[in-house]
Amino acid sequence: MAREIELRDARVRYGPLEALHGVDLPIAAGAMTVLVGRNGSGRSSALHAMAGVVPLTAGQVLWYGGAAHAREITALDTYRRSRLGVALLPAEQAVFPSLSVAENLAVPGPLGGGVDASVALFPELTRLLARTAGTLSGGEQRMVALSRVLTSPARLLLLDEFALGLAEEVTARVHATLAALVAAGRTVVLAEQSIPAEAAWDVAYELRRGDLVAARERVSGA
Template sequence: MTARTAKTKTSVSLHHARVRYGPLEALHGVTLVAPGPGLTVLLGRNGSGRTTTLRALAGTVPLTDGSVVWDGTDVTRVPAYERARRGLCLVPERQAVFGSLTVRENLELAASAHAPALDAYPQLAPLLPRRAGTLSGGEQRMLAISRALLARPRVVLVDEPAQGMSPTVATRTYELLAALDACVVVAEQRLPPALLGRPAIVYELRRGAVVFAGEAAELRPG
C-alpha cells in the first residue's frame, strides 16, 4: 500500500495568536484548529483578520504572541519557505501565479506532468501557451488552484479560491479541494453555496477575533 492510498491525518492550529502591523493589532488572540483531511472555512468581511490568519499559519507574517502548531509540533519559528518545503501550500488572493510565464510554464513549476490539472480544469487546455498575466481573474484562480493540486501538499491555505469563477466552476473548485488528502483551510467573505450540505468546520472572524466556531450546517448562507 502506498502512502497516498489511505487518507493521511494532519492538522494545523493557532493558539492565542496575535499579529501586529506596526501600531495596529490585526489578530487578537485567535485560537482555531483545522484538522485534515477536510475543509476548514474562515469567514469574515474585509479587515476581519481572515487573510492575516492564513498568513500566520503559512509563516508569511510573524506572530507577536501565541503559537502555530502543525501535527503536534510548534512551528511558530519555522520560516515560511521551510513550511512550504514540508508540504504547506499558500494560495494568496492576489499574485498567485507568475504573470510573465505561460500557463504551461506555471504548471510545470509545480510538476513535470500537468495532465491532472487539465483533468480538473479542462478550460485551461487552450490557454497553455498564453501568459498567465493575460488571463481573466477566474482563469488565474483556476491556474493557481491547479498548481496547488499538482504540488500534492499536506496543508493547503487558499484565500478566496473561487473569486471570479462562474457558479459551476466554483462548485467544481470546492469539490476538488474537499477531495484532497490534505488539511484545507479557505478564507471567504461569506459561506459559499458550494459548501451547503458538505461537512466543514467554520470559524467566523470579526475585527481580528473569533466570534463563531462550529459546523457549516449551523450557518445560513449570507
C-alpha cells in the same frame, strides 16, 4: 478530533494595526474548515500566519501533520512549511505573471502536479498554455493558481476566496474536487465572507476585527 495545524494565542501586526488579537484556532485534520468574516476580520491574516507569509508578533504556530504531538513551527519560513505539506492560494498575486501558463504549471517545487494534471482538472487551460500568465483574465489566472494547489501533494490546503473571478460551473467543480480531497484525508481551510452553499464543510469559525467570535461544527447529514 485530530489536528493538522493550530494557531495559539496568535497576534499579527501590520505596522500600527494589529490584525489578529491573540487568536486560538485549531484546524481539524482530514476536514474542511471555513474561516468567515468581512474584509478586515483577520481571516486572510490567519491563513497567512499558518503558511508563514506573515510572522506572528506573539503566540505560536503548531504543526501536527498527522502526528499525535505538535511541533512548533512559528519561526519556520514559508518555503520550509511548504516542504512540510502546506499549500496557500492567496487572494492576490497567485501566479508568476512573466512566465507562460505552461511554465507556471511546470515550476519545480512542492506545489503542483504538472501540466497534464492541471489540464485534466481545468481543460480550459489547454488553449492558454502558451500565453503569458500576466495577460490572462482574473478568472483564468485563478485557474492557473488553483491547479497548482489542487494537484499538489500538500496535506494542508489554505484557500483565500478561491472563487474570485471564476464561472459558477468552475467554482462548483473546485468544490467537488475539495470534497474529494477531504474524503481522501487531506485538510482544507477556506477563507470566505460567508459559508459557500456548495462547501462540504465540517467546522466554521467566525472572525470579527481580529477576534474569534464564534465556532461551530456541522451536524452530520446537515
